[in-house]
Amino acid sequence: GAVVSQHPSWVICKSGTSVKIECRSLDFQATTMFWYRQFPKQSLMLMATSNEGSKATYEQGVEKDKFLINHASLTLSTLTVTSAHPEDSSFYICSARDSSGGLITDTQYFGPGTRLTVL
Amino acid sequence: QKEVEQDPGPLSVPEGAIVSLNCTYSNSAFQYFMWYRQYSRKGPELLMYTYSSGNKEDGRFTAQVDKSSKYISLFIRDSQPSDSATYLCAMSAQGSARQLTFGSGTQLTVLP
Numbered sequence: 001g002a003v004v005s006q007h008p009s010w011v012i013c014k015s016g017t018s019v020k021i022e023c024r025s026l027d028f029q030a031t032t033m034f035w036y037r038q039f040p041k042q043s044l045m046l047m048a049t050s051n052e053g054s055k056a057t058y059e060q061g062v063e064k065d066k067f068l069i070n071h072a073s074l075t076l077s078t079l080t081v082t083s084a085h086p087e088d089s090s091f092y093i094c095s096a097r098d099s100s101g102g103l104i105t106d107t108q109y110f111g112p113g114t115r116l117t118v119l
Numbered sequence: 120q121k122e123v124e125q126d127p128g129p130l131s132v133p134e135g136a137i138v139s140l141n142c143t144y145s146n147s148a149f150q151y152f153m154w155y156r157q158y159s160r161k162g163p164e165l166l167m168y169t170y171s172s173g174n175k176e177d178g179r180f181t182a183q184v185d186k187s188s189k190y191i192s193l194f195i196r197d198s199q200p201s202d203s204a205t206y207l208c209a210m211s212a213q214g215s216a217r218q219l220t221f222g223s224g225t226q227l228t229v230l231p
Contacts, residue, residue, distance in 0.1 A: 004162075006162075034218070034219075041127070041224075041226075042223060042224075043125075043207060043221040043222060043223040043224055044163070044207070044219075044221045045221075046218055046219070046220075049218065091160075093162050093163070095162075107165065107168065108219075109165070110155075110162035110163045110164070110165075111162050112161050112162045113160065113161060113162045115160065
């Protein structure tokens with residue numbers, strides 16, 4: 001099946017620093033990737049939709065200047081949390097859309113997540 | 120009111136039991152319904168995918184959708200300790216590859 005990887009799997013940083021998280025589709029090309037965040041014992045909340053070669057679309061309430069998304073290639077999207085603060089500590093999960101098989105198999109596959117802790 | 124409501128549990132059952140997990144929703148535009156399994160500190164894994172109303176079976180898993188009641192269910196037969204995880208329902212108006220709205224997840228523990 002389709003595999004999506006994320007790097008790093010966990011990161012600890014000091015308040016005020018920036019952190020970059022990578023999301024890669026390993027065996028398919030993904031024109032669309034999604035970024036979610038998940039707080040403990042809560043569901044996934046969509047942050048933004050990333051389309052290759054164009055600007056990301058952010059959900060209401062998500063600061064685009066704080067959460068920078070770049071989707072420069074069909075296999076890589078990055079999320080940069082700028083000037084991170086303790087309230088940004090969360091589990092960040094990406095997913096990638098595999099539309100290569102047409103409508104029947106058009107679905108999204110999730111990465112393993114990145115746990116961010118801001119001290 | 121949330122668009123998708125899901126009982127968070129936790130739910131504990133003995134091995135071999137039939138498990139019933141449910142979600143209700145309010146957005147009548149939802150046409151695509153998914154169930155994901157998420158192990159601790161891992162990303163969600165797609166279990167079942169259903170379009171519109173009806174039943175779908177895959178091994179020990181059965182998904183049911185009742186659009187008239189805005190109610191979906193996932194049944195797990197002959198539950199195993201390896202089924203212990205958080206189960207998330209997800210819905211979309213445009214397909215499983217588009218924006219998904221998730222339930223809060225139900226934490227399931229199957230006791231050996």
